[in-house]
Amino acid sequence: MRLPLIGITVDFQDDRYTTKCAIAKMVALAGGTPILLPCISEFAAQYVQACDGLILSGGDDPIMEHWGITTHKQAKPISAQRQGFELALLDALDDENSKPVFGICLGMQLMGLHNGGSLDQFLPDSLETSDQHWGNIDHPIAGSLGEGTVHSHHRQALTQPGRLSIVAKSPDGVIEAIQDNDRDFYLGIQWHPERTEDENLGLGLFKRFVHASRESALCKQA
DSSP, X not given: OOOOEEEEEOEEETTEEEOOSHHHHHXXXXXXXXXXXXXXXXXXXXXXHHOSEEEEOOOSBOOGGGGTOOOOXXXXXXXXXXXXXXXXXXXXXXXXXXXXXXXXXXXXHHHHHHTTOEEESOGGGTOTTGGGTSSSEEEEEEETTOOEEEEEOOSOEEEEOTTSEEEEEOTTOOEEEEEOTTSSSEEEESSOGGGOOOTTTTHHHHHHHHHHHHHHHHHHHO
């Protein structure tokens, strides 16, 4: 039996596609075959068809003008090409709603915004404990995904998830995970599971995602 094919989004800077190796390594450890997806919006629907599961990886900050909001002056926006591509992927995934989706950090934020959520663009303006989330920090979270310590590096966070459900928070109230309860696996998390030592909230999430991708592919073949 072939391993499930997992597409991973990458960054686009200075006419180069770039990504760190950790997510692909975790997918492989979890039993999947990782492939990297160039940011070409015209192929978004074909990527969704070809892959058994999709990971929206971490990165810098969303360009908020897409949602009619001025991007915060302290934000570091991702490239317009990357954002357009990932939103095209999310559109295509809405049409293939049995396909597992796993959003990490920026990926979670785009999933929330895509589903009608809102974003705090600069936590230091509104959260006294913002330094507990920035600078590659470990901190606790709790929710239906379990309790444990996760690894974070972000200055933005969703303030409400739109039509999605909140499934984890940190002690200071920051939304740490969201999901679509009507889909088999549509999960976004604010932390970096590829850098999280807690088995359940790190590699364990990749294993759950790859398993869901395998099951989805088998159902499609049946």
